[in-house]
Amino acid sequence: MWETENHSTIRLDEVDLKIIRQLQSNARITNKDLAAQLNLTTTPIYERVKRLEKMGVINSYVALINPVKVGKGLMALCMVRLEKHTKDKLAAFEKHVANIPEVVECYHLAGQYDYHLKILVRDMNTFQDFIVNKLSTNENLANVQSSFVMSKITDTTAIPMLRNS
Incomplete structure (x- = not known):
C-alpha cells in the first residue's frame, strides 16, 4: 500500500511496480512489449497502465533532453x-x-x-x-x-x- 498526497491509500502489487520500473526506463515501450517482458497479455497491461494513470501514479510521459x-x-x-x-x-x-x-x-x-x-x-x-x-x-x-x-x-x-x- 502507498499513501498519496491526500492521504488516500493506493494498492500497488508487484506487477504494478514492474510496469512502473519499465515505463521509467522507457516510456515509449509498447503495451505489447511491456506485456512480453512481464509474461502477461496486452489487455491486462493496458488496463493496469490506464489505472495507474487514472490514480495519478503516472503523471505524464516526457522526453529527457541533454541540456x-x-x-x-x-x-x-x-x-x-x-x-x-x-x-x-x-x-x-x-x-x-x-x-x-x-x-x-x-x-x-x-x-x-x-x-x-x-x-x-x-x-x-x-x-x-x-x-x-x-x-x-x-x-x-x-x-x-x-x-x-x-x-x-x-x-x-x-x-x-x-x-x-
Missing part, C-alpha cells in the same frame, strides 16, 4: 534566502521564479535557506544576466548562494520502486 546538446551547458544550484516569510511574500517569490525559464527546478526548504533553484543556462555571462536581470528583480530577495556543477555523478528521474519502502 548541453541544446546550448545549456552551465548548471547552477542557487540557495535563496528571503527577507520576509509571509504567505503573500512566499507566493509572490514562487510566482516570480515559476515565470523564469532558466529555473528548471525550485524547492521550498526548511532550514538555513528558503529555496533551492536549479538553473540551466548557456554560460557564465548568461548566468550573470539571469541573476542581475531576472532573479534579483524580486524585492524580497535577501541572499543568493550559487554553486556550479562541474560534473554529474548520478542523474535520474526514476523514483525507486522497492516493495517495502
Whole structure:
C-alpha cells in the first residue's frame, strides 16, 4: 500500500511496480512489449497502465533532453534566502521564479535557506544576466548562494520502486 498526497491509500502489487520500473526506463515501450517482458497479455497491461494513470501514479510521459546538446551547458544550484516569510511574500517569490525559464527546478526548504533553484543556462555571462536581470528583480530577495556543477555523478528521474519502502 502507498499513501498519496491526500492521504488516500493506493494498492500497488508487484506487477504494478514492474510496469512502473519499465515505463521509467522507457516510456515509449509498447503495451505489447511491456506485456512480453512481464509474461502477461496486452489487455491486462493496458488496463493496469490506464489505472495507474487514472490514480495519478503516472503523471505524464516526457522526453529527457541533454541540456548541453541544446546550448545549456552551465548548471547552477542557487540557495535563496528571503527577507520576509509571509504567505503573500512566499507566493509572490514562487510566482516570480515559476515565470523564469532558466529555473528548471525550485524547492521550498526548511532550514538555513528558503529555496533551492536549479538553473540551466548557456554560460557564465548568461548566468550573470539571469541573476542581475531576472532573479534579483524580486524585492524580497535577501541572499543568493550559487554553486556550479562541474560534473554529474548520478542523474535520474526514476523514483525507486522497492516493495517495502
